[in-house]
Amino acid sequence: MNILLTGGLGFIGSHAATVLAEQGHQIILVDNLCNSQIEVLSHLGQIIGKQPIFYEADVRNTNLLNSIFQKHSIDLVIHFAGLKSVAESVTNPLKYYDNNVGGSISLLEAMQGAKVNKLIFSSSATVYGVPQYLPYDESHPTVPMNTYGKTKLQVEEILRDLSHADPDWSIVCLRYFNPVGAHESGLIGEHPRGMPNNLMPYVCQVASGKLPHLNIFGDDYETKDGTGERDYIHVMDLAEGHVAALNFVNQHPGFHAINLGTGVSYSVYDLIGAFEQAANSTIVRKVQPRRSGDLAIYYAKADKAKNLLGWQAKRDLQVMCKSGWNFHKQKS
Structure with a gap:
């Protein structure tokens, strides 16, 4: 298949590109480089054995x-392109x-004009917001706490409406938890x-001496060690989830929201110890x-x-x- 990846040089997009290319797909990457580096393109070429097709472009x-x-x-x-800083989204909502x-x-x-109706978002x-119960499943109410989450939910609602208006559309929304790690x-x-x-990148910079210390925001939560607990997922597991979603979206029309997580919560101290x-x-x-707005704990039901x-x-x-x-x- 010819697959367009928006945000294709970003953290998750670039890792998904490696898995898709290994599966024999032709990948076309679009990225405006606002939070990614052009050298990722040559590194992808080294990994997959040929230089991917790339356009420096904004999806707008x-x-x-x-x-x-x-x-x-x-x-x-596969639509990865998007700004993702929760803090910045609160201070600059119009940008988000x-x-x-x-x-x-x-x-x-553009997809509609080209009669392309298969999308992974x-x-x-x-999008879930404060947990009403845990683990989050896909039926959990969606009440995001910040502008970033609201923009993700708004796009989901647009996609849901689009699939209802035109039953030829096949759309999978993958709700990521906390991607970390790197390609092998x-x-x-x-x-x-x-x-x-x-x-994770903050911890790396502390370990290498680029930053003096790691700030831990709160050690008095009602969790196993007082620090916040999150569902960290390896980025290559996440990338492989897109290949699985690709097979699904080709066979199932309509709108589908699916969690990608491990179902395990790790605390900040867990991650520090492993690192x-x-x-x-x-x-x-x-x-x-x-910090205002931080949750004590959340993790996926996958x-x-x-x-x-x-x-x-x-x-x-x-x-x-x-x-x-x-x-x-x-x-480094």
């Missing part, structure tokens, strides 16, 4: 998307609605621009007051992915930390 440029669809006979789209919601509408218009567990080659991984927002073993290093940490997609996560926290550290060492 509908005319350019139209030309890409015409040139490459796209069969299916414009990019995440406006960009998705632009892409859908990169959604998020943030160490050539690609999580490499944000500026100060990291996520825990210290992987890096043979001590992570200096300082406990800070809780039965639907297993039942519908035949997929489940298989890499543990130690593998996540080893691969993340391996990537950080190679790029």
Whole structure:
């Protein structure tokens, strides 16, 4: 298949590209490089054995998307492109609605014009909001707590309406939990621009001496060790989930929301301990007051992915930390 990946040089998009290429698919990557690096393209070439087709483009440029669809006979789209900082989304909501919601509408218009009606959307567990029960399943109420989560939910609602209006559409929304780790080659991984927002790249920078210490925001939650607990999932498990979703979306029209997580909650101290073993290093940490809006604990119920997609996560926290550290060492 000819598969268009928006945000294809980003953390999750680039890892999904490796798995799709290994499966024999032709991948076409679009990325505006606002939070990714162009060198990822050559690293992907090393991993998959040939340079992928790439366009430096913003998904809000509908005319350019139209030309890409015409040139490459796209069969299916995986939509990764989107801004993802929760904190920034709260302080600059218009930027997030414009990019995440406006960009998705632009892409859908181009798809409609090209008569491409198969889509896998990169959604998020943030759509659930404060847990009314745990683990989150796909029937859990969706009441996001921040602008980022609201933009993801708005796109889901647009996609649900689109599938109702036109039954030829096949759409899978994959609700990610907390992706970490890196490709086993160490050539690609999580490499944000500026100060990291996520825990793993921050820990890597502390371990390598680039940052003086790790801030732990709250150690007095009602959890096993007082720190927040999250469902961390290896990015390659997540990437393989997209291949499973690809097989599903080709055979099942309509709208489907599916969690991708491990079903296990790891605390901040769990991750630090596993990382210290992987890096043979001590992570200096300082406990800070809780941040507003942080949840004590959340994790996935991933039965639907297993039942519908035949997929489940298989890499543990130690593998996540080893691969993340391996990537950080190679790029440093």
